[in-house]
Amino acid sequence: MLTIKKYSAEYKKNWDELVAHSRNGTFLFFRDYLEYHKEKYNECSFLFFKKGKLLAVIPGNINEQIFYTHEYLTYGGFIIDNTLKTADILLLFELLNKELRVLKIKAVVYKPIPFIYHQIPSQEDLYALFLLKAKRLACDISSxxxxxxxxxxxxxxxxxxxxxxxxxxxxxxxxxxxxxxxxxxxxxxxxxxxxxxxxxxxxxxxxxxxxxxxxxxxxxxxxxxxxxxxxxxxxxxxxxxxxxxxxxxxxxxxxxxxxxxxxxxxxxxxxxxxxxxxxxxxxxxxxxxxxxxxxxxxxxxxxxxxxxxxx
The missing domain is CATH 3.40.630.30 (Gcn5-related N-acetyltransferase (GNAT))
Incomplete structure (x- = not known):
């Protein structure tokens, strides 16, 4: 059973280790990168555990009752362990949304990690966004x-x-x-x-x-x-x-x-x-x-x- 915890500094080492060995993370998600301008935003990141093992994290910030993943990053979203499957990713969204409702958050702005950064296919979050009836706000073209x-x-x-x-x-x-x-x-x-x-x-x-x-x-x-x-x-x-x-x-x-x-x-x-x-x-x-x-x-x-x- 997956469980969720809000990020605090005591989890820095665990967070960075998960990112380093994830299937879709980059160094932009290491805490030293995320926090170089932390005074500019209201930090609200989460960790997801299964039987005490960290299997996923999501960097985020809150601005006017909106949760961003992340407002100050080009891309973001769930950074996940190789063992997680589609049903697990859907559960990650479920746990996150439940926690955000407790915090009185009204909406989520989610920036999927482009496929070129994936070590192995990791687009289960796009399927979850479809089920959540997410609206596409931006589509930028890179080369x-x-x-x-x-x-x-x-x-x-x-x-x-x-x-x-x-x-x-x-x-x-x-x-x-x-x-x-x-x-x-x-x-x-x-x-x-x-x-x-x-x-x-x-x-x-x-x-x-x-x-x-x-x-x-x-x-x-x-x-x-x-x-x-x-x-x-x-x-x-x-x-x-x-x-x-x-x-x-x-x-x-x-x-x-x-x-x-x-x-x-x-x-x-x-x-x-x-x-x-x-x-x-x-x-x-x-x-x-x-x-x-x-x-x-x-x-x-x-x-x-x-x-x-x-x-």
């Missing part, structure tokens, strides 16, 4: 390259690579987050009047805690950074968290060279190279220029969805 089935680069991307090589650009791993953040912040401010989701202090803190999971690769012209990307390495998936190039980098094809090196050399041991979303406003607006660039590297569509159901 991924599968190592086992690569598509050739487009001519425009090949032209960019030739420009970069002619200009003498070089790709290298770096720890100069401050230098890259100047380019990234300037681009986001100019294009969207916004700032990176992570501040420089936050990304530096996270990289110090997850040195093998968060990496920066830059393109240099001589000693100057002209472009770069921050990668989140989540087991089988390399996810592009940030991309940016300055004017010189854009003119000389810096990003074309960068992603050619990453896809074809640096990241070949990973099964999926995910460029991230190219949509805004819950997926209703497609950034055609952005997805054109990603698809030029042979990337194709993977959706990141968000659902809501009432209690």
């Amino acid at each position: 991924s390259v599968f190592e086992c089935k690569k598509i050739k680069f487009s001519n425009s991307r090949k032209d960019g690579i030739r420009k970069a090589n002619k200009a003498g650009l070089v790709v290298e791993e770096s720890d100069d987050y401050a230098g890259f953040w100047k380019i990234l912040a300037a681009n986001l401010q100019k294009k969207y009047s916004t700032l990176p989701v992570h501040s420089l202090d936050e990304i530096t803190y996270l990289q110090n805690h997850f040195k093998q999971k968060i990496k920066l690769f830059v393109v240099k012209q001589k000693a100057e950074i002209v472009g770069g990307t921050v990668l989140f390495i989540t087991g089988k998936v390399v996810h592009v968290q940030y991309i940016a190039a300055n004017l010189e980098g854009r003119v000389t094809g810096a990003l074309d060279l960068l992603f050619s090196e990453l896809i074809n050399t640096v990241c070949v041991s990973c099964e999926v190279f995910d460029f991230g979303k190219s949509t805004e406003q819950a997926g209703t607006v497609l950034n055609k220029n952005l997805i054109f660039q990603k698809e030029g590297f042979g990337a194709r569509g993977v959706v990141y969805e968000t659902y809501k159901y009432t209690l």
Whole structure:
């Protein structure tokens, strides 16, 4: 019989061990990642046990009588042990919903973990959401390259690579987050009047805690950074968290060279190279220029969805 407990700090080790050995978890669900900005939200996460053994967890927060899984994560939901089956997942939802009703929660916003992050198939939660008559709130399109089935680069991307090589650009791993953040912040401010989701202090803190999971690769012209990307390495998936190039980098094809090196050399041991979303406003607006660039590297569509159901 499965039982539920609300998360508290005494369960940190148990939580992290479950995530590490789960069939659909990534390092974004480790407590050190979840809690780097814990002052921003009202924590409400749960653990699920069977005969004293932890078999599932769900990270969450509460905002205005809505339970989110998680409001500050790109994706979330139940992180589960290999032994759990469909009936068990339905029971997890039943236990969670019962507990949330006690807390006077009126609705749940659930962000399923995209299939590319699953170690083995783990979409039982989508079936549970169907039974709960959940409404899809968002459908964002990301673009991924599968190592086992690569598509050739487009001519425009090949032209960019030739420009970069002619200009003498070089790709290298770096720890100069401050230098890259100047380019990234300037681009986001100019294009969207916004700032990176992570501040420089936050990304530096996270990289110090997850040195093998968060990496920066830059393109240099001589000693100057002209472009770069921050990668989140989540087991089988390399996810592009940030991309940016300055004017010189854009003119000389810096990003074309960068992603050619990453896809074809640096990241070949990973099964999926995910460029991230190219949509805004819950997926209703497609950034055609952005997805054109990603698809030029042979990337194709993977959706990141968000659902809501009432209690």
